[in-house]
Amino acid sequence: MSVNQTTELRTSFGDDIILFDEKDESVVYRILTELIHEGHHYAILQSEDMKLDGEISVLRVSKSETGEMELETIEDEDEWETISELYDELSFPEQDEP
Secondary structure, eight states: OOOEEEOHHHHHHOSEEEEEOTTSOEEEEEEEEEEEETTEEEEEEEEHHHHHHTOOEEEEEEEOTTSOEEEEEOOOHHHHHHHHHHHHHHHOGGGGOO
């Protein structure tokens, strides 16, 4: 699978980004990496709580009509799984070798 890394989100916002959860409380997420796959931009994020549990958040990055970057939840499970696997391959390449 073809994947490229980018830093567009990190360049605009720094290493951390604040998002609001379902309770409308602010949560700080670390931008672990950004990927470009099949023409779509994705961000891999992790909060401190997620780090403790070994979890990540995969979001699609899009641009609004005014050119501002927006993060979107990925509803398609296959798309989420594909990007998650690409992140794992980039982060842990030695696991792919015999």
